[in-house]
Amino acid sequence: MRRTIITILTALVVVLGLGTAVIAANGGDSSTVTRARLERSLPTTFANLYVTQAALQGRTGITAASVHPQAMCDKAGAVGKDIGPGGDWVCLMSWTDPEVPMPPEGYGKFELNVHSNDCYTASGPSKLTGFLTMTDSKGREVTNPVFEFDGCFDPHGDNAATGVVFPSLLNATSTTVTPDPQGRASIQVTCGTGDQGCAGTVAVTAGGTDLGTVPYDLQEESTGTVVAPKRLPAGAKEVTFTVRPTTGVGPTSPVVLPVQPAG
Secondary structure, X not given: OHHHHXXXXXXXXHHHHHHHHHHHHHOOOOXXXXXXXXXXXXXXXXHHHHHHHHHHOOOOOOOHHHHOOEEEEEEOOOOOOXXXXXXXXXXXXXXXXXXXXXXXXXXXXXXXXXXXXXXXXXXXXXXXXXXXXXXXXXXXXXXXXXXXXXXEOOOOOOOOOOOOOOEOEEEEOOOOEOOOOOOEEEEEEEEOOOEOOEEEEEEEEEXXXXXXXXXXXXXXXXXXXXXXXXXXXXXXXXXXXXXEEEEOEOOOOOEEEEEOOOO
């Protein structure tokens, strides 16, 4: 009886050990969903669909090769590891089309929901790719193939780093300036997905009054507030924030905001 119990316990230990091994093999860093594979798959899928969109528009001369897309992908909240399925993947992508110039930062932002079966759904910026439906060359309302699209990649495909990087974009999110209790002006900024985050200085002025220059240093996908060192002059109607990036990119023109009177 004792020998039977020992045999059963030994079998259970073996089974549990195998289960642990399986979990270790399938968890952690073993996912086939990786940054490098997405950075290779997304541009290829997009280029082929972009050619389809051009054909629907009656545009000639657009080929998958001429579009020459490149992508940089990032998984939010991955603690430095861009790996694994999820709906929190973001890819920055640039491509070449004489009729659709890239914005100043040089890329468009695509949001991806990546599944464990090595397929994904991507949606891009409508200002570059268009809306859900479009009018084709014959005047018909048709589905826009690059508004939202699906793709898949080879789980055993090339996983070497692509080397494609794009700078993070600093955006001003404030729409007005409300002086703080010390009478100082401030502006809220965000640093988007990209390489090495956002750093530089912001020069603040109100009319002809210099309110000081403030340094900023933000990690990608983070938010911060820039506060002018000096008080706003009495009667100031608007404040100008001039961003001078040293890392990443920022607004190409000064940000001018109206002053919100204290309530």
